[in-house]
Each structure stands twice: as C-alpha cells, then as structure tokens.
Amino acid sequence: MTQEAANRTPRPRAPAVSRRAVLDAAARLVEEQGVAGLSMRKLAAELGVAVTSIYWHVGNREALLDELVQEMVHGLDTLPAAGADPVARVLSLAAGLRRVLREHPHLIGLVNERGLTPAMFLPSQRALAAEVSAAGLTGAQAAEAVRAVQYHVIGFVVVERRTDRSPEQRPSAEELWSAEPGADPALARELATPVDLDRLFAVSTGALVRALLGG
Amino acid sequence: MTQEAANRTPRPRAPAVSRRAVLDAAARLVEEQGVAGLSMRKLAAELGVAVTSIYWHVGNREALLDELVQEMVHGLDTLPAAGADPVARVLSLAAGLRRVLREHPHLIGLVNERGLTPAMFLPSQRALAAEVSAAGLTGAQAAEAVRAVQYHVIGFVVVERRTDRSPEQRPSAEELWSAEPGADPALARELATPVDLDRLFAVSTGALVRALLGG
DNA sequence: ACCTGAACACCGTTCAAGT
DNA sequence: ACCTGAACACCGTTCAAGT
Numbered sequence: 001m002t003q004e005a006a007n008r009t010p011r012p013r014a015p016a017v018s019r020r021a022v023l024d025a026a027a028r029l030v031e032e033q034g035v036a037g038l039s040m041r042k043l044a045a046e047l048g049v050a051v052t053s054i055y056w057h058v059g060n061r062e063a064l065l066d067e068l069v070q071e072m073v074h075g076l077d078t079l080p081a082a083g084a085d086p087v088a089r090v091l092s093l094a095a096g097l098r099r100v101l102r103e104h105p106h107l108i109g110l111v112n113e114r115g116l117t118p119a120m121f122l123p124s125q126r127a128l129a130a131e132v133s134a135a136g137l138t139g140a141q142a143a144e145a146v147r148a149v150q151y152h153v154i155g156f157v158v159v160e161r162r163t164d165r166s167p168e169q170r171p172s173a174e175e176l177w178s179a180e181p182g183a184d185p186a187l188a189r190e191l192a193t194p195v196d197l198d199r200l201f202a203v204s205t206g207a208l209v210r211a212l213l214g215g
Numbered sequence: 216m217t218q219e220a221a222n223r224t225p226r227p228r229a230p231a232v233s234r235r236a237v238l239d240a241a242a243r244l245v246e247e248q249g250v251a252g253l254s255m256r257k258l259a260a261e262l263g264v265a266v267t268s269i270y271w272h273v274g275n276r277e278a279l280l281d282e283l284v285q286e287m288v289h290g291l292d293t294l295p296a297a298g299a300d301p302v303a304r305v306l307s308l309a310a311g312l313r314r315v316l317r318e319h320p321h322l323i324g325l326v327n328e329r330g331l332t333p334a335m336f337l338p339s340q341r342a343l344a345a346e347v348s349a350a351g352l353t354g355a356q357a358a359e360a361v362r363a364v365q366y367h368v369i370g371f372v373v374v375e376r377r378t379d380r381s382p383e384q385r386p387s388a389e390e391l392w393s394a395e396p397g398a399d400p401a402l403a404r405e406l407a408t409p410v411d412l413d414r415l416f417a418v419s420t421g422a423l424v425r426a427l428l429g430g
Numbered sequence: 431a432c433c434t435g436a437a438c439a440c441c442g443t444t445c446a447a448g449t
Numbered sequence: 450a451c452c453t454g455a456a457c458a459c460c461g462t463t464c465a466a467g468t
Contacts, residue, residue: 011467013433040461050434052463057432061461112374122392129406133399143405148419155370159327177337184348190358191344204363207426208419226448228452255442267444268452276442 014049019057021047023071026064030106035065065110072107073120076100081127086135087213090128094153094205097124101157108158121150135213145212152208160197229264234272236262238286241279245321250280280325287322288335291315296342301350302428305343309368309420312339316372323372336365350428360427367423375412 025046029038040061044051058064079096081089101108111120128146137145177192240261244253255276259266273279294311296304316323326335343361352360392407 011434013468016432039459041459051461052435053433055462117374125406129399129402133402138399139401140405142399142402143408144415144418146402146406147410147415148422151371151374151415152367152419152423155372155374156366157370158373159332159366159370184344184353184357186354187344187348187357187361190355191340191361193358195362200359200362200366203359204367204423204427207363208367208423211422211426212419226453228449231451254440256440265453266442267454270443271451 014053017047017049017053017057022054022057023064023067027068027071030068034106035110038065066114069107069110069114069116072104073111073116076120076123079124079127081131086131087209089134090131090149090209090213091205093124093127093131094149094209095201097121097150097153098157098201101154102161105161108161112154112158117154121154125150132213137213148212149205149209152205156201156204160201229268232262232264232268232272237269237272238279238282242283242286245283249321250325253280281329284322284325284329284331287319288326288331291335291338294339294342296346301346302424304349305346305364305424305428306420308339308342308346309364309424310416312336312365312368313372313416316369317376320376323376327369327373332369336369340365347428352428363427364420364424367420371416371419375416 022043026038026043029043029046038061040054041051044054047054054064058067079093079100082092083089111117125146128149129142132142132145177188237258241253241258244258244261253276255269256266259269262269269279273282294308294315297307298304326332340361343364344357347357347360392403
C-alpha cells in the first residue's frame with residue numbers, strides 16, 4: 001500500500017466517552033462481579049473503546065477504585081434515629097448502619113482497605129455522639145461508647161457478610177457440634193443450629209448499648 | 216542439529232521439590248507480601264523449578280491457598296481461660312482470641328472468605344460454651360452469648376486490622392471532628408483523638424460480656 | 431481533547447513430552 | 450513419579466502517534 005492510500009483511510013475512532021460513563025460502567029461491573037471482576041480491558045470493551053482511552057479518563061485502576069469508593073462514601077446520607085429514649089435511638093441507628101452496609105457488599109471491603117472508614121462513618125458518628133450525650137455520658141467515656149458501637153456494627157457486618165455468602169461450609173459448625181461429646185447437650189444442640197443473624201445482631205447490640213449507656 | 220546430537224544433551228532437570236516445600240515457600244511469600252504477592256511463577260522461581268512443577272504438587276493456586284488456610288486453622292490450639300469468675304475467664308478468652316488473630320493478619324481474611332470461620336473457632340467456641348454454662352446460662356440464651364462474643368471479637372479484629380495498617384487516612388477522623396461545629400466540645404475533642412485500640416477492645420468487650428452474663 | 435495500536439512485563443493454566 | 454517448555458488466554462501500564 002502506498003503512503004497516500006494509507007493516508008486516505010483514517011484510523012476508525014470511537015465517539016468520546018465521558019469520565020462519568022467510565023465510572024458508571026465500572027460501578028456496574030463491580031456490583032455484578034465483585035472487585036476482581038473489574039478489569040480495564042473488560043471495561044474498555046463494554047464502552048466500545050480502546051483500553052488506553054480508559055487511562056486517559058481515570059489514570060489507572062487504583063485511582064478508578066479510589067474514586068468509586070469516594071463516591072459511595074459521599075452518597076451515604078445521615079441516618080435517622082427513631083425511638084423514645086437514647087438506648088432505643090442508638091439501636092435504631094445501629095440497625096440503619098447495618099442495613100446500609102449490607103446494601104454495598106462489594107464496596108465496604110474496599111472502603112476499609114483504603115482507610116476511608118472514618119470518613120464513611122462520620123455522619124453516623126455524629127448521630128451516635130448526639131445520642132450518647134443525651135444519655136448523660138461526657139468526655140472520654142462518651143467517645144468510647146460511640147466508637148464501641150461503631151466497631152461492633154461494622155465488625156458484625158463484615159463477619160456476617162461471609163457467613164451468609166459462602167454456600168458450602170466444610171465442615172459446618174453444625175456438623176462439628178453434633179459430633180461433640182460432653183458439655184451441656186441443650187447448648188450443644190443450639191450451637192449445632194444455623195445462626196439467626198438478625199436476632200444475633202439485635203441481642204448482641206442491645207446488650208452492648210444498654211451496658212454502655214447504663215440503660 | 217541431528218536427532219542423535221539432540222538425544223545426547225538431555226534437558227536439565229531440577230531436583231524434585233516436595234509438596235511440603237511448596238507449601239512452606241508459599242506461606243512465607245504470603246506472610247511477607249500478602250495474598251496478592253503470591254504468584255505461581257514467583258513461587259516456582261523461589262524453588263528453582265519450572266512453574267508447571269508447582270501444579271503437579273498442589274493442583275492450582277486456589278487449592279494451594281485452601282491448603283494454607285486449612286493448615287493454619289489446624290495449627291490453632293485451644294486457648295486457656297484464666298480468671299476467678301466466668302466473666303473474667305470469658306474476657307481472657309476474648310483477649311487470647313484477639314491476640315491469635317492479630318498474629319495472622321494475612322490469613323484471617325482468607326479464612327473468612329473460604330467459609331472456614333466455624334472450623335477455625337470451634338476450639339474457642341467450646342471454651343466459651345463451658346464458661347457461659349458455668350455462668351448459669353442454658354439453651355438458646357447461652358448459644359447467643361457464645362456467638363455474640365465470637366462475632367464481636369472477630370469483627371473487632373477485622374476492623375482494627377485496617378485502622379492501624381492504612382498509613383495515611385484522608386481525611387482522618389481527627390481532622391473531620393476538629394472542623395465540627397456545635398455538639399459537646401469535650402466529646403468532639405475526644406473523638407478527634409486517635410483511638411486506643413487496646414482500651415477500646417477492653418471496654419467494649421467488657422461491657423458486652425458483663426451484659427450477656429449478667430455479671 | 432481524546433482515541434488508537436503496538437509493546438512490555440506480568441499473570442494462571444493446560445498439554446504433550448520428556449526422564 | 451516428577452520436571453520441562455511451548456502455548457493460550459488473560460492481565461495493567463506506557464508510549465508515540467494519530468485526529
């Protein structure tokens with residue numbers, strides 16, 4: 001082919017994608033397939049564009065994930081507290097926090113890895129602080145109560161996320177306990193039963209909050 | 216080169232590595248660089264062997280990680296409980312559990328992902344069950360107390376693992392709170408201070424256990 | 431301003447072939 | 450029984466070159 005012929009057939013060029021479009025497509029990929037399912041090449045294919053275009057818009061994969069996480073954190077609204085007394089109101093905050101966390105199963109791990117947990121939970125921390133103050137706690141004791149509730153709720157959700165996702169547990173706690181000699185048989189029977197996570201959350205959080213607030 | 220010449224220079228062959236050697240090298244790699252740092256090719260290079268030999272010994276990467284996790288779970292000894300009353304003994308169990316978990320920062324996440332948490336914590340669950348029974352709880356209530364303590368401790372460690380690892384938090388809870396108007400200034404000042412994780416663990420676990428066991 | 435392909439240095443995995 | 454290289458289908462990223 002001569003130089004002129006090459007010049008007359010210009011390289012085909014896809015329409016420009018926006019940074020927004022890249023972020024949205026990436027968010028959808030993560031939602032559907034988890035973080036490991038997000039590859040720059042898949043993303044480019046999805047958008048009908050060369051891989052390298054993605055780099056122009058978002059820098060690189062790490063920066064992309066950073067941005068996704070950042071947006072999720074900003075999207076979290078302050079949770080409303082409901083109930084007559086501080087204990088009830090803190091418990092409703094805790095339940096709301098758990099609900100929100102469960103709605104973003106893939107991103108919460110990322111938030112944690114990126115050290116954005118404090119920013120993510122500032123709104124709920126503020127609300128918790130108000131209730132703890134209303135309950136009469138002050139200073140260091142109040143701060144510990146606020147943090148204790150936060151760590152408890154976040155930790156619970158992270159752990160329960162696995163409990164209900166991994167389909168096949170080998171061996172299950174149930175099997176392990178039914179083969180257990182000695183010990184209180186009634187307790188062993190209970191521990192050989194699948195966990196009721198909603199109930200466990202309510203019981204443990206209730207106990208913790210009442211103890212901390214002296215309800 | 217003729218056929219005969221090719222036959223006279225045999226392909227060099229590294230001495231056989233054992234499955235054990237593969238597992239040990241893998242464990243060291245994970246320890247040093249985290250799970251993402253474990254690649255089949257690095258592992259082979261480390262052992263002075265072709266990549267494909269690794270596959271003969273351990274199947275594939277997933278199976279390798281499974282095996283590592285399995286071994287760590289089996290390596291966990293039953294924790295000793297110390298203290299005069301059930302509350303003190305449960306708290307010493309909780310502290311021991313936390314200590315062990317912190318010693319295996321890379322593997323604990325894997326254990327969780329693989330749904331091995333129940334197997335991993337059966338020994339501590341047994342010990343907790345004994346103490347909870349000694350405190351006078353039975354049946355469903357006792358089972359809930361056992362599980363509440365376990366979820367609390369595991370969750371706390373998972374969350375704190377990030378808190379102290381991520382070097383640069385942007386923005387930090389401290390910055391966020393010092394820019395906060397209104398609210399109890401003493402409480403705000405406290406929340407603007409870095410967390411004392413040992414103290415927070417002691418306070419929250421203490422409150423939870425006392426509430427559950429009625430100490 | 432934004433898209434392009436070529437290229438580099440990585441991956442995990444399978445396979446047929448060696449010894 | 451166990452090691453080998455070739456090959457495949459993936460990665461993330463950089464670069465110079467287009468329009």
